[in-house]
Amino acid sequence: MQVYLPIAELSVNLFFLVGIGGAVGFLSGLFGVGGGFLLTPLLIFSGVPTAVAVASVTGQVVAASTSGALSHYRRGGIDLHLALYLVLSGILGAFGGVAAFALLRDAGQLDLVIAVGFLVLLGFVGIMMLQESVRALLKRRQGIVVRERMPHQHTWMHGLPWRVRFKKSRLYISVLPVLVIGLFIGFVGSLLGIGGGFIMVPALVYLLRVPGNVVIGTSLAQVVAMMAATTVLHAVQSQSVDMLLAFCLMVGGVAGAQFGAAAGKHLRGEQLRGLLALLVLAVAIRFGLSLVLTPSDVYSMAVTSIAR
Amino acid sequence: MSRLALILLLLLALTLPTQAQRLISSLSNDSVQITSSFDGERLTFFGTIAPAAGAEQRFVEGPFQVVVVVLGPAQDRVARRKTNNFGIWLNTEQVAFRRFPSYFHVLSSRRLLEIADINLLNQNFILPEAYAMAPNPAGFMRTLTFGRELIRIMSEEGLFGVQENGVQFLSDTFYSAQLTLPSSAPPGPYIAQTYVFKDGQIIARKSEGFSVRKIGFERFLAQSAAQSPLLYGLACVVLALVTGWLGGVIFRR
Numbered sequence: 001m002q003v004y005l006p007i008a009e010l011s012v013n014l015f016f017l018v019g020i021g022g023a024v025g026f027l028s029g030l031f032g033v034g035g036g037f038l039l040t041p042l043l044i045f046s047g048v049p050t051a052v053a054v055a056s057v058t059g060q061v062v063a064a065s066t067s068g069a070l071s072h073y074r075r076g077g078i079d080l081h082l083a084l085y086l087v088l089s090g091i092l093g094a095f096g097g098v099a100a101f102a103l104l105r106d107a108g109q110l111d112l113v114i115a116v117g118f119l120v121l122l123g124f125v126g127i128m129m130l131q132e133s134v135r136a137l138l139k140r141r142q143g144i145v146v147r148e149r150m151p152h153q154h155t156w157m158h159g160l161p162w163r164v165r166f167k168k169s170r171l172y173i174s175v176l177p178v179l180v181i182g183l184f185i186g187f188v189g190s191l192l193g194i195g196g197g198f199i200m201v202p203a204l205v206y207l208l209r210v211p212g213n214v215v216i217g218t219s220l221a222q223v224v225a226m227m228a229a230t231t232v233l234h235a236v237q238s239q240s241v242d243m244l245l246a247f248c249l250m251v252g253g254v255a256g257a258q259f260g261a262a263a264g265k266h267l268r269g270e271q272l273r274g275l276l277a278l279l280v281l282a283v284a285i286r287f288g289l290s291l292v293l294t295p296s297d298v299y300s301m302a303v304t305s306i307a308r
Numbered sequence: 309m310s311r312l313a314l315i316l317l318l319l320l321a322l323t324l325p326t327q328a329q330r331l332i333s334s335l336s337n338d339s340v341q342i343t344s345s346f347d348g349e350r351l352t353f354f355g356t357i358a359p360a361a362g363a364e365q366r367f368v369e370g371p372f373q374v375v376v377v378v379l380g381p382a383q384d385r386v387a388r389r390k391t392n393n394f395g396i397w398l399n400t401e402q403v404a405f406r407r408f409p410s411y412f413h414v415l416s417s418r419r420l421l422e423i424a425d426i427n428l429l430n431q432n433f434i435l436p437e438a439y440a441m442a443p444n445p446a447g448f449m450r451t452l453t454f455g456r457e458l459i460r461i462m463s464e465e466g467l468f469g470v471q472e473n474g475v476q477f478l479s480d481t482f483y484s485a486q487l488t489l490p491s492s493a494p495p496g497p498y499i500a501q502t503y504v505f506k507d508g509q510i511i512a513r514k515s516e517g518f519s520v521r522k523i524g525f526e527r528f529l530a531q532s533a534a535q536s537p538l539l540y541g542l543a544c545v546v547l548a549l550v551t552g553w554l555g556g557v558i559f560r561r
Binding site: 002004006007009010011059060062063064065066067068070071108109111112224228231232233234235236239241243244246247250251254255257258291292293294295297298299300301302303304 | 383392402522554556
């Protein structure tokens with residue numbers, strides 16, 4: 001059954017949309033990530049205009065993260081104080097990201113920047129995660145118990161000014177790194193159409209040393225609030241949010257995530273992270289190839305404005 | 309200059325009443341409506357060639373050739389070319405085309421170049437290539453190269469096309485032509501220009517308008533996205549939050 005997407009201005013098979021939404025939702029439930037970094041590339045590779053794909057996936061990420069954020073909130077797994085700082089700086093970053101998005105689109109370099117952005121970001125994160133999970137798997141085999149660094153151990157970050165006490169996370173740290181993380185994820189997330197959970201979680205764990213019981217919840221709360229703001233910004237700035245497209249993806253994604261989460265219980269943490277790393281790397285390589293391989297058509301076109 | 313020539317031609321035509329023909333034409337739809345299940349719509353153009361009103365003659369003498377040009381709303385478009393820079397393919401060159409037709413299809417009763425001279429066809433924008441020769445600050449050669457590529461890409465998407473057997477004559481003077489508008493046809497006002505040729509000259513022409521509109525929910529969505537983007541964006545967020553929340557409620561065990 002074909003549905004006509006009013007903003008993308010093309011007809012797409014409904015089952016295809018719900019299907020990829022569901023498949024990505026399954027993976028996102030399995031790995032506990034938002035799935036934007038898979039969905040945006042999939043839509044781009046299947047012919048949806050890059051601008052519409054990025055802006056609409058932003059809406060879908062909100063839906064995908066909402067139920068998770070709510071259940072963490074009920075369990076008290078969100079540091080709202082920390083999330084507030086992250087969200088405010090994230091929204092500031094999103095303003096920059098959406099403005100850059102519009103500029104790049106007009107200059108014809110949006111596809112390039114998005115491809116490079118995904119390549120660098122996913123390549124970097126993928127390699128880091130793969131390394132980490134392989135090391136963990138090997139150590140597990142050797143029977144070594146890995147001791148993580150203590151949360152109160154001091155790093156260079158404790159020398160920075162403007163320290164704020166985050167009660168729930170039991171942290172007394174400078175807000176500067178918090179704001180920088182928020183700003184960066186806001187910018188990158190709105191530019192690439194990803195929630196940024198897979199950058200946020202390691203950043204919170206390794207840089208800020210946020211305790212494990214509030215990391216995921218805080219990250220999810222930040223993703224919901226920041227991506228909600230980004231959706232509105234995209235709608236106002238570039239008018240490329242396709243509500244119908246986003247809704248089809250949401251329905252598939254929300255359902256798929258539940259099955260993914262159930263399936264995830266049968267796999268061990270290191271295995272999951274290793275698989276996720278491979279997936280992330282595969283997407284990065286796909287983008288890398290699109291930059292290097294001779295394109296099937298060196299010419300492309302774009303509508304710059306509709307004469308009224 | 310060409311307009312002056314046209315006026316002269318028209319005056320000439322008026323002074324020769326025995327040659328006068330007129331075109332009586334119509335089309336099947338005044339408007340094409342894009343709904344959620346829209347995947348193309350078939351339009352029929354038909355008409356007859358008759359003696360001009362008030363002319364002395366009772367019948368017209370052929371053979372006639374008919375060309376129907378269907379034009380979509382004009383848009384500003386840009387054609388870009390990727391080049392290889394240090395191993396990476398980048399969009400480096402581009403030519404902008406102002407007021408380029410978003411849809412262009414020519415239907416004719418015979419091969420276009422057998423109907424009339426290429427210059428006459430180009431002057432009247434009957435050949436798609438005519439749009440690649442329109443004046444452009446980028447310069448003639450670049451415009452021609454990029455314009456041809458733009459037309460090629462749009463042809464591949466079904467937005468540009470030439471069907472040289474698209475017009476059928478059902479009698480000596482009565483024709484009909486069918487065109488299937490693809491689902492990618494952009495919404496807006498369309499013009500169908502019908503030309504009647506005889507001995508390589510245009511002897512009658514007529515244009516008719518029809519519109520391609522989004523209706524129902526799609527139209528509402530597209531309109532609100534353009535006219536009240538803030539509300540639209542907020543609605544998207546609310547939809548996302550509700551969907552996410554509902555999903556959590558439904559699947560919670």
